[in-house]
Amino acid sequence: IHTVLIRMILFSAVVVMIALFLALLLLRRILHHLDLLVEKIRRFGQGLQDPEDTAHYDYSLRTDEIGQLHVSFDEMKSNVKTLRDKNYEKQLLLRDTNIKMLQQQINPHFLYNTLDTLNWMAQKYGADDISTMVRSLGNLFRAAVNSKEDLIPLKMELDVLKDYIRIQQIRFGDRLDFQLHVPDDISNIYVPTLCIQPLVENALKYALEFSDDVCHITVTISEKDTVYQITVANTGSHFEDDLIWKLEHRQVTPQGSGVG
Template sequence: MRHTRFFEKVQHSSLSVKLNSLMTLIMMTMVFMIVVMLAILIRSTNQYNLIVQNLVTASQFNFDFKETLDYKMFQYVIGDGKNFDTLDPLADVKNARDVTKKLKLTTTRNDSLKRLQNIEDFLTNLENKIINIHNTSGYEKNYTSLKYDIRVLTALIQEKVQEYIFYETNELAVIQQRTNREIRNTILLFALGSIILIGVLWFVSILIANSITHPIKELSENIRLVGSGDFTVRSVESYDDEIQTLSVAFDGMVGQIGSLLEDVKEEQTNLRQTELKLLQAQINPHFLYNTFDTIIWLAEDHQDEQVVKMITSLSNFFRTTLSRGEDFISLKEEEIHVRSYLEIQQSRYRDILDYEINVPSDLYDSKVPKLTLQPLVENALYHGIKNKRGKGRIDVLAKTDQNNLILVVTDNGIGMEEDVLSKLRTSINTGNKIGFGLTNVQERIRLYYGNKFGLNIQSEYGTGTVVTVCIPLEKIDQTKHDS
C-alpha cells in the first residue's frame, strides 16, 4: 500500500519533482558503487605508498652511506687533521641502524626482512671494526683493516640494500596485480547487482516517463491537427505544471495562427510583385531599341553571321528572362543568359568592352534565382565601364565556399567614392530606388534565403567595383525543371 501511494505521489508531482526523484535514485546507486571502489583503492594505495616510502628511504640510505663512511675512515687513517670524535663514523652506523629498524616496522615481505637482518648484522660487525681501528695505532695496520674490513662490509651492506630494493619493487607488482584482481571481482559483483538495480530503475523510469510523455503526445497530436488546418483543438489536461503551461500557451498560439497565415500570404504577394518589377525592369525598351538598331545596321551592312549571332543572343536572353514562369534556374542557364547579354552589348560597345565568364562545369546544376547576374553586369557596364576612358573589362566568376555558392562580378570601371558607395549599400538594404537592379536582386535573395545571404559591394574610385553574391549551395531538381 505504501509503495502504491509513493508511485501515485510521484505521478501527480510536477515535472521537476519527477526528474529530481529519478536523478536522486540514480545518484544514490552511483555513490554507493563509488564508495566501495574508493575503499578498495584507498587500501591498495596505502600499501603502495608504504612500500614506495620504504624504497625512497632505502634508496637514500644506499646512495650515500658507503661513500660517506669510507671517506671518513680514510681521513681518520691517513691522519687528515681530524680526530675521531670530529669525524664520528659511529654516528653514521647508528643512523643506518635506526633506518634499518624503521624499515623493519613497515616491511612485510620475508625476503626483504631477511635482507634487513643481514644489514643489521653487518652494521654490528662494521661498528666493531671501526672501534678496533680507533683503539689501534699504526698506519699500515689500520689501512689494511680499512681496505679489507671497512670497505668490504660497507660494500656488503650496499649490496643487501639493493637486494632489499629489488624485493620491495617486486612487492609493488604483486600489490598491483592483487588490486586489479579485487577491482575486477568487485566490478563483476556490481554488474550482477546493477542488473537488479537497472530493473528497478527501469520500472520507476517507465512510470515517470509515461506521466511526462503521455500529455506531451496529446499535445503533439493537437499540434499535428493544427498543422492540417484544424483549429478547434483545446489544451491538454496534465498534472504537470510545466505541461499545463505549455497547453495554455498552445491555445494562445492557435489563436494567432490565422494572423500569421495572413502575414505569409502578404509576404508571398510582395515576392510576386518584386518578381514582376524585375521582369518589367529587364525588358527595357531602350535596350530593345538599341539591339534592334544594331541588328538592322548589321543587316544593311550584309554582316549575316553577326545578325544571326545577335538574334540568337537576344532569343537566349529573353528565354531565360521568362524561363517558363519559374523562380529558380540552373547556374548554366544563368551563365547563358548573362553571356547573351554581354554578347549583345559587346556588339554595340566593341571599342570599350571586353568580358570573361568563368563558371566551372561542376557547378552548372547549382540552383540560383533567375536574373541574378544580369543586373549586376548591367550595372558594371553602365555605371562603371562607360564612365571611364579607354577600354574596360567585366569578369564573372562562380565558386564555392564551404556550403555556399559565391558569384562575383568584377569590373575595372570608374568605381565609386566612399560616400557614394555608402549610399548604395544603404539603398540596397532598405529597398530604396537608388541602384534598382542591385536592390531587386538583394530583396529577392533575402526573401528566398534570409538576411544572412545577399550582396556585398566593394569599390574604389578610379580602380573598379566588385559585387559578390552569396547564396546556399543547392542542386536544382532537373526532373521538375525540365518538365
C-alpha cells in the first residue's frame, strides 16, 4: 500500500507537471498572437510596418476570436489608410485650387479696368450699344468671379440674368424675345449662385444658333404653397420624342461636361 501510494503521488505529480506544461504552451501561443496584435496596433500608430511574424501568417484562416481580432484590425487599418490617402489627395487638390485662385485674382483687376476703359471710350464716342455690352459683360465677370456665397437673393441672380440678356439682345437683335415674370415681392427668396443664367444660355444656344427664326425665351417664377418654382422655356429647340429614353438606356451619348 505504501509503495502504491508513493507511485500514485509521483504519477499525479507527473500528470500535473505535464498539464501545467501544456497549459503554459497553450497560454504562450495565445499570448504570442495577442502580443503581435498589440505590436501591430503600436506600429500602426507610429506609421511603421507590421511585425515580420505577422507577414507570413494568414489570420483569415483562423475561426477563433484571435483570428477575428486580427482580421478586424487589418480591415480597419486598410480603411483608415484609404481614408488617409483620399484626405491627402483632397488636401493636395485644395492647395492647388487655392494657388490657382490666387493666380486668378490678379487677372480680374486688369480685366475690370480694361472693360471700364472701353466703357468710357464707348460713351465718349456715343456708342451706346458698345457701352451697354461692355458694362453688362463687366457685371457678369464680377458676379462669376466674386460670388463666394452658396445662396444669394433672387434679385441679384436676376440682375446677372438681365446683364446677360442685354448682351444677347444686342447680338441677335429682333431675333430674341425675352420675357421675365416674377412675383411682386421676391425679397425673401434665395437661390444658388448662377443657377438661372446657365439655363437661359442653354435655351438660347439651342434655339438661336441653329435657326434663323425668332426665339421666345420666358423665365417664370411662380409660388406654389411654400415652394417657388423657376421655369425656363424657349421656342425653337427640336429633339426626338424618345430622347430621354435613349439617354437613360445609353443609346445616345450626351454632349458637354454634364455640369447642368
